[in-house]
Amino acid sequence: MSKTHEIKVTKRELQRKGASRRLRHAGVIPAIVYGGNAEPVAISLDHNATWLAQQNEWFYSSILSLNLDGQITKVLLRDMQRHPHKQLIMHLDFLRVDENQALTASVPLHFLNEDTSPAGKAADVVVTHELKEVTVSCLPKDLPESIDVDLGELKAGDVVYLSNIKLPKGVEIVALAQGKDHDDAIVTAKHGKGEAADEEVAAAE
Template structure:
């Protein structure tokens, strides 16, 4: 189960683009909360606080508690607009979550024990992480911040697929229900090509 993280927000009136520009100059990010049975609500957030938060994985995959004057709404980040070259967040979209309804979210994958595995210790084996995150479906209370994949027994020639991932209780990977064609490779361990420079041919002995 993922932890929740509280972020203080302020309600704002829906205005034209000029107003959003003034907010950004004041160090504030315009955002919107939508979904569920309630109407969309325009809010604003402190840019410095969000800039620090967005450097963490949990900001993208965890349920967030938006605190608006003491009233908390549970949401997931659904979209973030960044400035093309400045360290500036332009806008955020949050979707309300219902505790009794399954949601879909992208969860990061954490790979452990690769260096101590047979494949990891072999000099001629290349271990490739084909996926860095996976889309899961679950109730909000079961949403993990990340999923660990233990590579301790990985050997050369092995392939770990989505169906091989040990998921937390209550968590599913929706794409697997679409058939084997959607059981994507997550990790591969292949022998690397022999470097031609390391191959030394013995010259034939002179008669």
Template sequence: MSEHIIKATGRNVEGKGASRRLRRAASIPAIVYGGAAAPQPIQLEHEKTWLASQNEWFYSSILSLDIDGKVQKVLLRDMQRHPFKQIIMHLDFQRVDENQALKAAVPLHFINEDKSPAGKSADVVVMHELNEVTVSCLPKDLPEFIEIDLAALKVGDIVHLSELKLPKGVEIPELKLGKEHDVAVVTAKHGREEAEAPAEGESADVPAAKVAKKDDEK
């Protein structure tokens, strides 16, 4: 697992006014919380943090947060963005205890779809029902992503949550809640099945055009 270092500095002044001044100075107000230590207000340089935020690992990996030369292991737990500008408004980081299991959302990477029987068929639609999954593990076991090999995927196949190949020490808590939580991750259907599915509010037996025609005849 790669080490991802994020630079930050501590800050003593809090409040909305202080946060606005930080943003005008191209910095991001943030907070670090969790563990035995008290919550700590910090600030990060916007440009470098924005570039880091364009990477998948920023959201799913354990980060080495360097605060004034002292490194803490953290997970990003919340990011507030500006509604339409490319500006990060605030970040929340949670401290990580290396001896305590954590829960985190991990991205799914789908490989070999184009080599599969379903992927090679022009009239088959392969749907990725999930793009990430929440796992539980010790920090040292947290994967940056989980790979799903679709090389053998055929039309009609469904890949369920329980079929994912997880790294050692990693589990999916949702699967402990019952069979109904073993949801589909990938499905492969004929394209015409998608097209023939009735839209919400329409009858599956009577086309909308015919219904309209009948109404006109009244």
């Protein structure tokens, strides 16, 4: 189950780009909240506090509680615009979430016990993470901040697929609902190039 993280925001009037530029110079990020049955609301956030928050995984995959003068709106981050050269957030888009309606969100994968697995301990085996996150569907209360993938038994030649992931209750992987052809590999364990070449030579002989 996902935790909620509260962020204080301030309401602002929708204005031209010049106003947004002045906000950024003042250390404030312009943002918008949309979705649900309510009209879009223009808000602003403190840049320094938000910059620190966005360095955490939960900022991108968890339900966020926007606190506007004591009124809480639960949202998901849907878009972040960054400055191309500076450590500066230019704009944020937040989507309102309905507690009773399923949502889709990208959730990071955490790979556990890889170093102690047979593949991880073998010097001639290369373990590749094909995916680092997965798109899931669930009710907001069931949204996980991350999903653990235990690689403790991973051996050379093994492939871990989306269907092998142990999911929290109430959570589904969107791709799997589209059929077996979408059961993508998330981890592969292959012998290094040197040993693979030796095996090809031996097979040819």
